[in-house]
Amino acid sequence: MGNPNVGKSVVFSRLTGANVIASNYPGTTVDFSKGNMRIDGKRVEIIDAPGTYSLEPTNKAEEVASKMLKKADVVINVVDATNLERNLYLTLQLLERNIPVILALNLWDETHHLGIHINEKELETLLGVPVVPTVALTGEGIKTLVSRIKEAKINEKIKSTSEEGRWIEIGSIIGQVEQVKHRHHTIRDKISDSTIKPHTGIPIAIGIIFCAFWFVRFIGENLIEYIFNPIFENLYLPIVMRLSEWLGPGIAHTILIGEYGVEIDFFESLGILTTGLYVPIAAVLPYIVAFYFTLSILEDTGYLPRLATLVDKIFHKLGMHGHGIVPLFLGLGCNVPGALSTRTLETRKQRFISATLLAICVPCMAQMAMIFGALGTHGLYYIGLVFLTLTILYIVIGLILNRFIKGESPEIFLEVPPYRRPSLRATFKKTWMRIRWFLKEAIPYLFFGVFLINILYVIGILQWFGNAVSPVMEGLFGLPGDASIALITGFLRKDLAVGMLFSLNMAPIQLVIAVTMLTIYFPCAATFAVLIKELGIKDMVKAAAIMVGVAIIVGFLLRIILLGV
Amino acid sequence: MPLSLLPINKKARITSILGGYGFQRKLGVMGIREKQEIKIVSKQPFRGPLTVEIRGSQMTLGRGMAQKITVEVVQ
Ligand SMILES: Nc1nc2c(ncn2[C@@H]2O[C@H](COP(=O)(O)OP(=O)(O)O)[C@@H](O)[C@H]2O)c(=O)[nH]1
Ligand SMILES: [Mg+2]
DSSP: OBHHHHHHHHHHHHHHTTSOOOOOOTTTTOEEEEEEEEETTTEEEEOOOOOOOOOSSSSSSHHHHHHHHHTTTTEEEEEEEEGGGHHHHHHHHHHHHHOEEEEEEHHHHHHTTTTEEEOOHHHHHHHOOOOOEEEETTTBBBHHHHHHGGOBBOOOTOOOOOOOHHHHHHHHHHHHHEEOOOOOHHHHHHHHHHSSSSSHHHHHHHHHHHHHHHHHHHHHHHHHIIIIIIIIIIIIIIHHHHHHHHHOOOHHHHHHTTTSSSOTTTTSOOTTTHHHHIIIIIIIIHHHHHHHHHHHHHHHHHHHHHHHHHHHHHHHTTTGGGHHHHHHHHHHHHHHHHHHHHSSSHHHHHHHHHHHHHHHOOOOOOHHHHHHHGGGGOHHHHHHHHHHHHHHHHHHHHHHHHHSSSSOOOOOOEEOOOOOOOHHHHHHHHHHHHHHIIIIIHHHHHHHHHHHHHHHHHHHHHHHHHHHHHHHHIIOOOOOOTHHHHHHHHHOHHHHHHHHHHHTTOOHHHHHHHEEEHHHHOHHHHHHHHHHHHHHHHHHHHHHHHHHHHHHHHHHIIIIIEEEE | GGGGGGTTTOOOOEEEOOOOHHHHHHHTTOOOTTTTOOOOOOOOOTTOOEEEEEEEEEEEEEEHOOOOOEEEOOO
C-alpha cells in the first residue's frame, strides 16, 4: 500500500516477477492486481492496492484500498522518499491499526537529485518497523525488501491519535531523519513549468496529442502490415479454404465462413471464422496495442495530470473536472477500460456524465476502424464531419447534463508529480494488462455477436425487422430502407454493420449520417455490461434512453443540415 | 489574502483554511495545512484551477478551493 504514484505497481511487478497477474481492474488509479511470489519456499499472495493518502477514504479508489487492508497479513508500505512527510501520514495510520508493516523507501535514486538526505536507520528505530531503501525501477533494494518481509512487525508503542497529533509526530520524525540541501532550478523543473503554464502548455499539449496519434497510427499500420496481415493471409487463409471445401454449401458454411462459392474476403464474408475473427484481431487489436502503449508512456512520464490541469476548466463546464480526460482517453482505445476508469471521479453526477458521454461520443478503435473503413475512400472531409459532430455532441450533451443532472461536481484536486523516465518494463506490462481486457472481455462478446447476427440472418428475422423499420429510416434520416438492417446489426457488432452499409451504394453524406448514428446510439455489449455494473441498472436505463434519443435527434438534424431536405 | 489572489511565484505562508473537517483533511494529507509555506506555479485562465507548490511537491486545485485558503506573503 501507499500513496498514489510512489511506485507501488513497479514494486509489485518486481516482487511477483514472471508470475502472471491473476486479475486486474484497469483505470489509472483504481488498478488493483493480485500476484504470487515465494518467500522461503512458501507461496504468498500479493495485492497491489490502489493509491491512498489516508485510511479515511475520500474517493472510491481509496475505499477499495481501505477494505483490502482488512484482509492483509502484512502490509508492504511503499513510500516516496522524496515526499516523506506526506507519505508518513498513511504509515502512522497503518501502524495504529496494529498490522505488521514493512516500509519500502522507494524512489531512493530521486532523493540524490533533489538534495534530500534521509537516515533510514534512524527512521527504522523511530518507527519500530523495518525500513528498506529501494529503487523499484532498477530493482535495487528489492532483494533486501523480500528477505526482510518476515521481519515486518506491529509497533505496539504507537497509539491512535488525532490528525493534529499525527502531524506533530511526523514533524518530529522528519526533523530527526531528513536533511534537505538547497538546489537550483533544473531543466526538468523548466519543462514541468512550461507544460503547465497556459500560454506555453496549451500549444505543447496540442503538439503532444498530435504526435501521440501519429505514433499510434504508425505503430498500428506497421503491426498490421508486417505481422497480422501476413499471418492471416499466409497461414490462416489456407486453413479456412480447406474448411470451406470440407463443409460444402449449407447453413454451417454461411454461419462459419460466409456465402459458399464467393471468394473469401476477410472484411465482407461475415462468417464467424472469417470476418468475425479477422476484424477484431487483425484490424482492431493492432491499433489497441499501439494506442495503449502510447498512452502508458504518456501516463508514466507524468504528463496526464498536467493535461488534466490545462483542460480542467472546460471539463468543469461539462459537470466533471480535469480528471474527466482519463476516461475519455482510455475509451479511445476500447470503451471498456474507459468505463471502468469513470470510478476515479468522486461523485455520482460526475461518473454518470462521463460514462454517458463516453458511450455516446467516444469512438473506440473498432468504431474508428468502422468510420475510416466506410468513409476512407470518399475523403478526409467526410471523416472530419463525423469527428466534428462527435466533438460538438460531447460538449453540448455535457453542458446539458451538467444543468439537469442533480448532484455535485467538486473541483479538481490532483497531485502533479515530477516528470519521470518511463520504465519500458512497466509500460509493456501496463499495455498488456489493458489489452488483455479487450481479449478476455470484449472478444467473446464480439464472437457471440457475429454468431447471433448470422443466425438471425439465416432465419430471416433480421430482414423482417429491417423492413418494419425501413419507413423510419427513409422518413426521418433520409437513408435507404435497408440501412435499418445495418443499424440493427450495429447493436451487436458495429464493425460488421459497415460491411452491410457498403453494399447499399449510399452517397457519402448518407454514409456520414449512418456511421455517426451507429457510433452514437449504443456502446458495444461488453461496455454495456460494464456500465451496468458501474452505474447501476437505474442510471444505465437513463443513460441508454439518452443514447437512443440523441442518436435519433442527431440523425434527423444531420439529415436536415447535410442533405438539406 | 485568499490564495487565489497571491501572485505567481511569490512565497506565502498559510494562515487559515476555511471549510469543513473533510475538506481540511483532504488538503491536509497533501501538505496544505496552516503555517506551511506555499507558492503558486501557474494559474489557468477564465478562473481555472491553480497549481501550487508546497514542500517541493506540486498539486492542482480549483479556484473555489483556493479562495478558502488564506495566506500572508513572506519576505
Ligand atoms: N526514478 C524512479 N522512478 C520510479 C521508481 N519506482 C517507480 N518509478 C516510476 O514512478 C512512476 C509511478 O510508478 P507506479 O508503480 O505506477 O506508482 P503507483 O501509482 O504507486 O502504482 C512510474 O513512472 C515509475 O516508472 C524508482 O525507484 N525510481
Ligand atoms: Mg499503481
